[in-house]
Amino acid sequence: MNTLFRFIVRYHTLLLFLLLLGLSIVLMVRTTNYQQSKVMGVVSSTRAWAYERIDDLTTYLSLKKENERLQEENTLLRNQLNHYLAVDTLYTIKQYDTIKRTDYIYKSARIVNTSTNKVKNRLVINVGQDQNVGPDMGVISSDGVVGVVTKTSDSYAVVLPIINPESHTSCRLVRSNAEGMLSWDAVNYREALLTGVPQHIDVQVGDTIVTSSNSNIYPPNILVGTVKSYEVRSGNLYEIKVSLSVDYKRLRNVYVVKSDSYAEIDSLLNGSER
Amino acid sequence: MNISVIKYILLFILLILLQEFVFDNIQVGTLLTPYVYILFILILPFSYAPSVVVILSFLLGLSVDFFTTDILGLHAFACTVIGYFRGFVFKALKPKDDTEQKIATTTIYTMGWRPFLLYVTILVLMHHSCLFILETFKLYNPLYLLIHILLNSLVSITFIILIELAFFRNPRSQS
Structure with missing residues (x-):
């Protein structure tokens, strides 16, 4: 017993070092597994809240560029709309297709935090469960595809961007x-x-x-x-x-896409696997 | 409470905030980010017991993890490693005539340029190797990983030296 104590006292720094290394490994393994869960923890929500407050301050700096981009997108959409309105002016009977649903519903959102310098990058957007945003919804911008929603809290969501090795x-x-x-x-x-x-x-x-x-x-x-x-x-x-086409460093405004058929197709696929 | 303890607590908080809000947004090239917060571990006084340094390093890493990554324990691991090996590296590098432990903390002025640069380089390389190997655990591209570690270390060392030059005064020039 005495020798054990002497051993501990003698090598207490080394033992402490190994203990803390072990602790960090345990934390790493646990948080990477925890990431699989679809709901953001309290910690992440608080962090997202802080990010949004900071973003509120810095958003003014890029306001002009962002307005120009939205203007450009508006012009594009207006031209497309014009195309649809111009088609078939002679044929004026309106038919409502009651069987086919609208396939995609878009919801606008703002990015409150981005990382581009890590291996496992992610984005945080300011919509969440309260806005009916859930995991596996696509996120796009006027420039192109952004990523997929992975985790949500009440008013924030974490997006897995294309620039993450887990994204396919x-x-x-x-x-x-x-x-x-x-x-x-x-x-x-x-x-x-x-x-x-x-x-x-x-x-x-x-x-x-x-x-x-x-x-x-x-x-x-x-x-x-x-x-x-x-x-x-x-x-x-x-x-x-x-x-x-998307520059993640300049990205601010995005759209969350809710696919109506996703849940149905997903359950069908998962059902067939069993 | 000792005034120097308060100073180091403030430095601890300041470096984490700087890392989170300033240095994490700096991107040199495509993926290189200066990790400057480890300066705290580098300059902790040698009068502190090694076990205290290890605990403080772990806490520093954990706080940075908490703010900047989604993986808790990543920076904590890397920081604990350099917190432990700091003393050994210093012992190997310190000038022979320093028998009375004149060097309280490691700065360019107390250690001299060459030993200090070596000290920073070895520890930053150690930290970055741990960090990137753990981060890219599933990506098998060893050559790219090596280049990434080396280049990012270069960026971090540059920033650490610049901060040293900007904020740490030469004690001899003051007197």
Whole structure:
């Protein structure tokens, strides 16, 4: 017993060091598992609240640019609307399609916190359960696809952006109609990798990449980015470097997309797995 | 309470706030961020017991985790490691004539340029290696990881030295 005490006293710094290392490892393992849960903890909500207060202060700095962007988007939407209004002026009978529902509902939100310098990046937006925002809803902006909602609290939500290795988005090359999977390699926050496109498909630098209709989180044909470079990797598949259309550092206003069919498709898929 | 204890508590809080609101928003190149808060561990006086330094390092890392990452324990791990090895690195680097433990804290002026730079470099490399290896646990790209560690260490060391030069006065020039 005496020797044990002497051992502890002698090596107390080393023992303390090992204990604290163990504690940090336990914390790391626990929080990464905790991330799987869909609800944000009290700590994260408080943090999100603090982020929003800070963002309230800094938002004025980028007000002018943001207004210009919204103006641009308005012009685009107005032109599209004009197109729809101009179609079929002779045929004036209105028909309401009662069977088909509106597929997607958009909700505007503001980003209160962004990280682009980590490996596991994430965004925080100022809508949550109170605004009927839940996990697995897509987030897009006027520039293109942003990410997926992963966790929510009463009035905030955490978004998993494309620039996180855990994020996988199914995409389509517009010109060749080939489908691929977009993921991030943690190198550059303006670039991502598109994999799974077979070698026989004609890919060119500058090709536009949009969301595929396979993804039931995002609406189809939302801009993702353009092909920056490509090379053949792992046998006969391309590895395409995509420059993302969204600049996460400048992003402020986004839309949360609620897909009406998502829950149905999801339950169908999960049911068939069993 | 000792005045220096209050000074270090204030420094602790100040460095965490700076890391959260200033340095975490600085991005050199694409993914390089200066981690300046470890300056606190580097300059803690050597009169403090090693166990106290280890505990303080752990608390510092945990606080930074709490504010800047989603993974608790990431910075805590890296900080605990350098908090423990700080003493050994210092012992290996300190000038031979310092038999009476004249060096109370490590600054450029008390240690001299070369030993101080080495001291900072070794500890920053240690910290960043722990941090990035743990963060990119699932990504198997060792060459990129190595370059990332080296470049980010360079950025952090530059910022730490700049802060030292800006805020720590030469005690000899004062007298």
